[in-house]
Amino acid sequence: MKNAPTDSVAILQDLIRCRSITPHEGGALTVLENLLSAHGFVCQRLIFKDQDTPDVENLFARIGSAEPHLCFAGHTDVVPVGDEASWKHEPFAAEIKDGLVYGRGATDMKGSVAAFAAAAIDYLKHSGKPAGSISFLITGDEEGPAINGTIKVLEWMKANGHIPNHCLVGEPSSVEKLGDAIKIGRRGSLSFDVTVEGIQGHVAYPAKTDNPIPKLSRFVDWISTAKLDNGNGNFEPSTLAVTTFDVGNPAGNVVPARAMAKFNVRYSTEHNFQSLRDWVDAQVAAVKAELGGTWTVESYEGAEAFITEPGVFVGLVQDAVEQETGLVPKLSTSGGTSDARFIKNYCPVLEFGPTNATIHQVDERISIEELRATQVIYGRIIAAYFNNQP
Numbered sequence: 001m002k003n004a005p006t007d008s009v010a011i012l013q014d015l016i017r018c019r020s021i022t023p024h025e026g027g028a029l030t031v032l033e034n035l036l037s038a039h040g041f042v043c044q045r046l047i048f049k050d051q052d053t054p055d056v057e058n059l060f061a062r063i064g065s066a067e068p069h070l071c072f073a074g075h076t077d078v079v080p081v082g083d084e085a086s087w088k089h090e091p092f093a094a095e096i097k098d099g100l101v102y103g104r105g106a107t108d109m110k111g112s113v114a115a116f117a118a119a120a121i122d123y124l125k126h127s128g129k130p131a132g133s134i135s136f137l138i139t140g141d142e143e144g145p146a147i148n149g150t151i152k153v154l155e156w157m158k159a160n161g162h163i164p165n166h167c168l169v170g171e172p173s174s175v176e177k178l179g180d181a182i183k184i185g186r187r188g189s190l191s192f193d194v195t196v197e198g199i200q201g202h203v204a205y206p207a208k209t210d211n212p213i214p215k216l217s218r219f220v221d222w223i224s225t226a227k228l229d230n231g232n233g234n235f236e237p238s239t240l241a242v243t244t245f246d247v248g249n250p251a252g253n254v255v256p257a258r259a260m261a262k263f264n265v266r267y268s269t270e271h272n273f274q275s276l277r278d279w280v281d282a283q284v285a286a287v288k289a290e291l292g293g294t295w296t297v298e299s300y301e302g303a304e305a306f307i308t309e310p311g312v313f314v315g316l317v318q319d320a321v322e323q324e325t326g327l328v329p330k331l332s333t334s335g336g337t338s339d340a341r342f343i344k345n346y347c348p349v350l351e352f353g354p355t356n357a358t359i360h361q362v363d364e365r366i367s368i369e370e371l372r373a374t375q376v377i378y379g380r381i382i383a384a385y386f387n388n389q390p
Helices: 008-016 028-037 110-127 150-159 212-225 273-291 312-325 368-388
Strands: 042-050 053-063 069-075 100-102 133-139 166-169 181-183 188-197 239-246 258-267 294-303 330-332 349-351 365-367
Touching: 008 028, 008 100, 008 110, 008 368, 028 042, 028 053, 028 110, 028 133, 042 150, 053 150, 069 110, 069 368, 100 368, 110 133, 110 368, 133 150, 166 368, 181 312, 181 349, 188 212, 188 273, 212 239, 212 258, 212 273, 273 294, 312 349, 312 368, 365 368
Parallel strands: 069 133, 069 166, 166 349, 181 330
Antiparallel strands: 042 053, 053 133, 100 365, 188 258, 188 294, 239 258
16 A cells, blocks of 8 residues: 555564664664665664773665754664563564563563664655654664763764754653653763771770761661652652662671661662762761761763653654554653763753563563554654754
C-alpha cells in the first residue's frame, strides 16, 4: 500500500536480532544506517576508543542542513541476557506472540529507535525534506561505561556544526501506560567513600586501641537522618542512601584499624556537586570535633541535576502524546540517569518512550499496539516541530 505507515515492528525485529550487548555493535547500527541512508540521511559511523576501554561504534545521521534541528538520541546496545535458560522466548529471535514482540532491547531501547526511524521516514515520504534538519545520535555504550559514546559524539557534533536546537531521547519514560510521563530532567547523583583510620588491638585492652567504628557509626547515623532539602516544584526532596559499612574484620577479639562507608546522594537542583561535598565535609568535621579520628573523604561524580523548563518544546511533546493517548503526561524528573545528562549541556532535552515495566528483565517485550502508538506520537512530534518551530 502506497500510503501505509513504515513498519516499525519489522525494524524492531531486525534490531533485536542483532546481538548488540555492550560494547559490541552486533550489526544493529548497520541495520539502522542502511535504513536511514536509503531515505536520504547522511550517515557517519563514529568509532571512539579510550585507554583501558573497548572501542565503541556510534552512528550520527542527519537529513537537512538548516535550523530548526531536531535530534533523536538513543542507543542500540543492550544489557546481557542473564540466565538464557530462563527465557521462554529466545532473547535475540524477535519472536512475536499474542501481540507482543519479545527480545533483549525491545523496550530499552530498540523499540524507541525503530519507532522514531519509522516516524521520520513517514514524514519524509509525506512532507519531503523538513524545513530544517532531523538527526539521529545513536550510541553503542549507554548500558556500559558511557565513555566512548554520547559524550564523544556530542563533541564531534559540536566540532562539525551539528548541535541541534532540541533533542528527544527515546528512553522508556512511561510507567503504567504509554504517555503517562515525560522526563523533563533528572536528579543528580554523587557517591562518597568515607574512611576512618584507627589503631588495631586486642579487645581486652581498649585503651591501647583507637576504634574507628563508633566514629563512623556516629557519622552514618547523622547523615542517614539528615534532611538535605525540601525539593522544589520540579523535584522531590534529595535522598541519601548508605550502601555499605565495612571494617574488613572477621575476628571477634580484635578492634579493627579502619572502617569505611559508602553512600550515594540523589539530589534536586537545590544542590550541586560542590555544595554536597561541602555538606559532607561539614558533617565529618562535626563528628571529628566530638570523637576525633583520622578521616578521608572521596567523592565520585555521577551527574548534575538538570531541568528543561516547560515551554514550547515541552508543550509540543505533551500535545502529541495527548492527541494519541488521551493522557496528559506527567512532567517527571524521577529515575536514575540517562544520556540526557550529557545532552543538556548542548541543548534542551526531553525523554519520552514506551512503558518501562520489562526493561532489563527476562523476556523483555513490547506490545505491537504500543510500539505503533509510539511511532504515531513521534510522527506527531516531528510534524509539529517543523510547523511550530519552537
